[in-house]
Amino acid sequence: MVGQGGAxxxxxxxxxxxxxxxxxxxxxxxxxxxQHITVAITQKKPNVNFEKITLKKTVGPDDLSxxxxxxxxxxxxxxxxxxxxxxxxxxxxxxxxSKSDPGNYRPMSLLSVKLVAEEVRRHFHHLNLLSNRQxxxxxxxxxxxxxxxxxxxxxxxxxxxLDTLVIALDIVGAFDRVWHGGLLEKFxxxxxxxxxxxxxxxxxxxxxxxxxxxxxTSRDFPIEASVPQGSVLGSILGNVYIDDxxxxxxxxxxxxxxxxxxxxxxxxxxQRAVQRVNQQLELILRRSTRNTSDxxxxxxxxxxxxxxxxxxxxxxxxxxxxxARKASLRVSALRRLTRFFDYSEILTLYEALIRPYLEYSFxxxxxxxxxxxxx
Numbered sequence: 001m002v003g004q005g006g007a008x009x010x011x012x013x014x015x016x017x018x019x020x021x022x023x024x025x026x027x028x029x030x031x032x033x034x035q036h037i038t039v040a041i042t043q044k045k046p047n048v049n050f051e052k053i054t055l056k057k058t059v060g061p062d063d064l065s066x067x068x069x070x071x072x073x074x075x076x077x078x079x080x081x082x083x084x085x086x087x088x089x090x091x092x093x094x095x096x097x098s099k100s101d102p103g104n105y106r107p108m109s110l111l112s113v114k115l116v117a118e119e120v121r122r123h124f125h126h127l128n129l130l131s132n133r134q135x136x137x138x139x140x141x142x143x144x145x146x147x148x149x150x151x152x153x154x155x156x157x158x159x160x161x162l163d164t165l166v167i168a169l170d171i172v173g174a175f176d177r178v179w180h181g182g183l184l185e186k187f188x189x190x191x192x193x194x195x196x197x198x199x200x201x202x203x204x205x206x207x208x209x210x211x212x213x214x215x216x217t218s219r220d221f222p223i224e225a226s227v228p229q230g231s232v233l234g235s236i237l238g239n240v241y242i243d244d245x246x247x248x249x250x251x252x253x254x255x256x257x258x259x260x261x262x263x264x265x266x267x268x269x270x271q272r273a274v275q276r277v278n279q280q281l282e283l284i285l286r287r288s289t290r291n292t293s294d295x296x297x298x299x300x301x302x303x304x305x306x307x308x309x310x311x312x313x314x315x316x317x318x319x320x321x322x323x324a325r326k327a328s329l330r331v332s333a334l335r336r337l338t339r340f341f342d343y344s345e346i347l348t349l350y351e352a353l354i355r356p357y358l359e360y361s362f363x364x365x366x367x368x369x370x371x372x373x374x375x
Contacts, residue, residue: 008211009218021224028189037194117232131246136256137235157264167261174257
């Protein structure tokens with residue numbers, strides 16, 4: 001173990017473990033009769049994915065140019081469909097707070113197992129196995145859908161003369177403390193069996209963590225929990241692990257591990273509503289413990305966290321003004337640089353640095369007053 005790399009590894013490794021990681025998970029009831037047991041990788045599937053590659057993307061860690069992959073798709077699809085290997089690289093991405101604290105970094109996987117993810121996602125969608133109150137990494141859903149739907153429910157409650165109690169929960173280490181045994185059992189309950197389940201098990205087996213800081217490399221630390229973040233398969237793994245919480249608690253909606261508990265009630269029943277909410281929170285707390293004697297597979301514990309850009313009138317004016325301010329500053333900067341660039345370069349800078357601020361959660365602009373944006 002060497003210097004800063006070893007210190008970072010020692011700080012990160014305890015975040016990716018659970019008590020008794022090799023214990024046998026409780027047997028869960030099957031949620032469907034149809035089983036998905038294998039992934040058939042034909043020559044057509046890699047070929048189709050290669051043809052969709054954007055040529056403007058940078059070269060990946062394998063040093064293969066997107067241009068080569070796209071224009072040599074026919075020649076590469078055959079060998080790759082025969083040799084179905086998995087290549088794993090993990091990099092550290094800063095999350096928040098001090099960059100000198102190793103605990104503020106998140107391991108991100110650069111692994112792309114798109115073909116496996118597509119098969120699993122298709123199985124879940126076909127049989128409707130995931131909760132419709134999960135809004136992350138689901139087709140035709142985005143970050144803007146959940147706050148818009150929640151604000152609509154709040155407005156409906158106000159129009160009906162009801163009060164609304166809202167609690168936001170951020171599940172600490174939701175992706176870092178996923179118990180592999182419990183995760184695989186949840187996949188089995190959802191119809192993932194045979195070679196496909198073995199592939200998912202092998203995907204997590206024997207994973208290690210190594211940290212490089214300023215050229216100093218740590219030793220390999222075993223990873224006993226967590227799912228790789230940054231890969232298309234990692235998002236599905238996280239959704240499956242938290243899905244039973246949403247299935248058993250219809251008052252909870254979620255974007256990944258960010259859960260929102262909602263309760264509308266007549267004002268005269270406020271005490272009863274508080275009791276119901278406390279019961280729901282107690283259920284979440286019980287399910288986050290490590291005791292599996294009741295047959296449940298636990299998920300990591302939660303802590304309260306709330307940060308909304310809604311006004312007291314349930315409007316997104318603060319969000320609009322924030323977007324307008326950021327876009328306006330960048331427009332002013334770009335205007336001062338116009339004499340240095342031609343039209344196509346200016347358009348590229350606009351699309352990359354300004355337009356995303358206006359397009360993010362664009363559906364919320366429909367709920368704002370005409371005078372909302374303050375340019």
